[in-house]
Structures are given as C-alpha cells and as structure tokens.
Amino acid sequence: MATHLEAGPPSLCPPSPSVSNTPPPQRELNIEDVAVCASPGEFVQAKRKNTLSSKDQESIWSALRKVAMEHQLGLSLNFMLLLAMSHVMFPSLRNMTSACFTLSYPTEESGQYGQGPRDMYLVGSCIVYFMAFRAFMLDYVLMPIASYCGIGRRKGRVRFAEQAYMLIYYTIYWLWGLYLFVQDTPSHVNSTESLLISMWRDFPRLTMPLGIKLYYLTQFAFWIQQIVVIHLEEARKDHYQMLTHHFVTCMLMLGSYGYRQWRVGNAILVCMDSVDLALPLAKILRYLGLQTACDCMFGVFVITWIAARHVAYMAIVWSIYAHVNVKTMPYGLYSTITGERLSTSGGQNLMDNLMQPLSRPDAKTISFNANIKTLFLSLLMALQAITIVWFVMIVRVVIRVIRGQGADDTRSDGEDEEDEELENGPFQPSKPTVPITAEAEKPRFIEVETTSEEVTWPTRKGSTSNSRKKSKGISSGLNLGEHKEILNRIGCLSEEQLAREREKRTDSASPRPQSAGKR
Known part of the structure; x- marks a missing residue:
C-alpha cells in the first residue's frame, strides 16, 4: 500500500476498506501528541524540559x-x-x-x-x-x-x-x-x-x-x-x-x-x-x-x-572564666545613672538584666551574676564547637593540597x-567527539515494509504485541507499529529507533512474513 505525504501537517491514514473489523480509536489524538523532531538535540531538550516540569512541583x-x-x-x-x-x-x-x-x-x-x-x-x-x-x-x-x-x-x-x-x-x-x-x-x-x-x-x-x-x-x-x-x-x-x-x-x-x-x-x-x-x-x-x-x-x-x-578567640573565652569577677567586673547591682556599684548581690535574674536598655530602658539598676556569665560562656563555646567542625573540613582540604x-x-x-550552562544559553548540545562517517551522513530515512494492519487502529482485545509496545523516541507515547510509515517519511524516528530498524533488516535470517492484506 502506498502512503502519500501531503503538504500540511501529518495525518493518520484511514482504515483500509478491505479490513472489516475496524473499531473506533481508543482516544482522540491531536497533532500536539506527535513530537516532530528536527534533530536529536532538540528532542533531548524537549525531553529534559518535560522531565523538569514533572519533577518541579513547587510548594508555596x-x-x-x-x-x-x-x-x-x-x-x-x-x-x-x-x-x-x-x-x-x-x-x-x-x-x-x-x-x-x-x-x-x-x-x-x-x-x-x-x-x-x-x-x-x-x-x-x-x-x-x-x-x-x-x-x-x-x-x-x-x-x-x-x-x-x-x-x-x-x-x-x-x-x-x-x-x-x-x-x-x-x-x-x-x-x-x-x-x-x-x-x-x-x-x-x-x-x-x-x-x-x-x-x-x-x-x-x-x-x-x-x-x-x-x-x-x-x-x-x-x-x-x-x-x-x-x-x-x-x-x-x-x-x-x-x-x-x-x-x-x-x-x-x-x-x-x-x-x-x-x-x-x-x-x-x-x-x-x-x-x-x-x-x-x-x-x-x-x-x-x-x-x-x-x-x-x-x-x-x-x-x-x-x-x-x-588562639585569640579562646583567649577571650578564657578571660571571661579567669578574670571576670576575679580581677575585674565583680558580681553586684549597678546604677544605670552613675554606673556605681550599689550592692554586692547580683541576684539570679537573667533576661531583665541582659536586655535592660532594650526591654527596660527606664530601669535605674542593672545586675551582674553567675547566670549571665555562664550564658555568655555557653554561647561562646557553642560558637567554638561549630568552628571546630569547620576546621575538620579545612584539614581535609589541607590533605588534598598536600x-x-x-x-x-x-x-x-x-x-x-x-x-x-554557558553564555549562549542552557542545554547547549555537546560537540561530537568522533569524526562523522559516511554512515552518519546518510539520510535518516529507511525503507520499512508496511501492512494495512499497521495503519489501522488496534482493537482492545485483539491488538498484537507490537501494537502494545510504547515508542521510546516519541514523547506522545504512540505505538510505533501503528504509524511507522508516516513517522519514517517525515523524519520523526529517533536515532535509537533507526538503529533498531537497521538491526532488524541486517540481522534477520529469513524474510519477514507478509500479511495477507498487503498490496
């Protein structure tokens, strides 16, 4: 059966009159369902974009x-x-x-x-x-x-x-x-x-x-x-x-x-x-x-x-432990007006004294006690613990340099x-690493034997194994067996499919049996 390519968008051929059992299509197909790929690079880009869009379910x-x-x-x-x-x-x-x-x-x-x-x-x-x-x-x-x-x-x-x-x-x-x-x-x-x-x-x-x-x-x-x-x-x-x-x-x-x-x-x-x-x-x-x-x-x-x-940081931390309340800054109650020490008892309160100018700007006194000293020491040691973790990473880099x-x-x-991505944009096709051979220069179109069964819609119960297989090179997921002829002629078969078809033609030991409906 000869299949003609007209000047407009690709269309699927109607069922042959010689076939009596032709059920309606399983679903309505639009032209957008068929990916017409000018080159493998463009197909890879489309596939990658589709993959990203399916994975990118962004939260608010x-x-x-x-x-x-x-x-x-x-x-x-x-x-x-x-x-x-x-x-x-x-x-x-x-x-x-x-x-x-x-x-x-x-x-x-x-x-x-x-x-x-x-x-x-x-x-x-x-x-x-x-x-x-x-x-x-x-x-x-x-x-x-x-x-x-x-x-x-x-x-x-x-x-x-x-x-x-x-x-x-x-x-x-x-x-x-x-x-x-x-x-x-x-x-x-x-x-x-x-x-x-x-x-x-x-x-x-x-x-x-x-x-x-x-x-x-x-x-x-x-x-x-x-x-x-x-x-x-x-x-x-x-x-x-x-x-x-x-x-x-x-x-x-x-x-x-x-x-x-x-x-x-x-x-x-x-x-x-x-x-x-x-x-x-x-x-x-x-x-x-x-x-x-x-x-x-x-x-x-x-x-x-x-x-x-x-070294320097830990010297400051050590000074809090060794000098504060020993050689300088003793515990006690201080005036926020004159700065004088009013009492030797600094109490136990923590936050009211720690944030006095911000939380109690009108307070007349401020205290210093052991709880405040311990809090500052704890925070400074926590910071030192994080720097030690980073220092372990630094040691690893030093080993790499050595x-x-x-x-x-x-x-x-x-x-x-x-x-x-470089300046020219994302997903730049990589340059070929092997020389182009004569085989690669040949057109991508190959002769494929087509029967009337292959251009008819498969039945729900009686579809062949070939009609149930998904095309790996077409983003719409159409059965390759159904539309192999038209996709071959308009250049929509991927390189992987073309190589698979060449293998079938060269490796087959006997000629493919033809259907009774072939013209």
Missing part, C-alpha cells in the same frame, strides 16, 4: 523564595522608596521613620549615644539596605567582572561574585573594627593579660561613641541578613552548621549590645573577620583558574584561622546540569 514557600531571590533589588528598592515617601508625606510617622535613617538616643555629650528599643528600627532598615546593596553589586558589578575575567559557567560567575562581595564587606568592616578597638584601648595596656582585662573595664558603660554604635548595629543587621540569604539561595552541604553559626552570632551580638559589652564584642568580630579576608580571596583565585595562587592563599587562610579562631589535588571548597554544593 519555594515559589516565594524564588520570587524573592530573583527580585531582591526591586523589592528592596520599593521598600526604601515606600519608607522615604512615608517619612516625607506623613509628619506623624517621622518620629518612627527617622529611626530607620539615623542613630537614636544622642546624649548631651558630643559624639556619644545611649541605647534603647528604637535602635532596632535602624537594624531592620539596614537589613533591607544590605539586601539591595548585595543584589546590585552581584548583578551589575561583580557578575560582569566575572564574565570579563573569562568565567564561562554561570555557577562559577555567581560563586565569584558572592566571594568578591564578601571580600569587599569584610575588608571594610575588619579595618573599621580594628580601628575602633585600637582607639578604645587604654594607654596603660602593655601585656596580653592587661589587654584582656581592659575589655571588661568601666562596667556598665552608659554611653557609646557614634562610630562603635553604627559599627555594631550594622554588623548585627548584616548577620541577620545572612540568615535570610542562606534561606533564599541553594542549600550548601553545611547549611545547618552555617544557620546555627549565624543564630549564635546574632544572639551574642544582641546580648553583648544590650548588656553594654560592645568592646569585647568588637574584639570577637575583629578576630572572626580577619579569617574572612583570606578565604574569599582564595576562592576567587580558584574561580579564576590560578590554582597555585589559590593554594598559597589557602595556606595563609589556615594559619589565620588557627591564630584568630582557636596530595597535589589542589584546594577545593568542601562545603559547596554539587554541579547540576542547569549550572553547566
């Missing part, structure tokens, strides 16, 4: 996370614009909105500030400012720099931009924090012990300089923003360790700020930030392909890590297919 949270991630800059700028317009157009709100732009509680002494609950307005607005600044830097400054440096893969550009942003942030804040700490150090300090004791002096310090207040509140906002960021971005291997670290850090900063211990908090932040200068730089060198320079910087990072987070495998980020997530 994941959809909101995706929207927030893709529109960080726009959402942040809209919030800032709304805040500015509210401040200008509604004078009754200015008492509240002004706290989102400026420092609150200035004192009569020039350059000195008090503390209170309005400070949290500035922290909240700074979280949005950091989100906007980070999104702008990543999308419009650092990602283009990554492309200019020749980083082709999108994941590499994103990682480069993230680490470059962290390097910029930590460079600014480490230098700023170090300057503030040196400026606040008494002139009589001449040894390590006297330096440690000086961190607890003048408790309770009733006012704080402008610089240290702005530094502390913006650092607190940054760490809260980091909690938001790790929930928006793809989870890393150490997601929960990082989340715990950020929560403990925020608790320590809030507690030290509320308890007027910003000098020791400043010292801990300087120790931590010094490490975060070397690590982003090492990763940037790795993304640029400078593996030797990366390994050298990684060595600097390891030395800095041990010195800052396991073996000559190069420094790698053990906490990065794996490479996905979507992250392999």
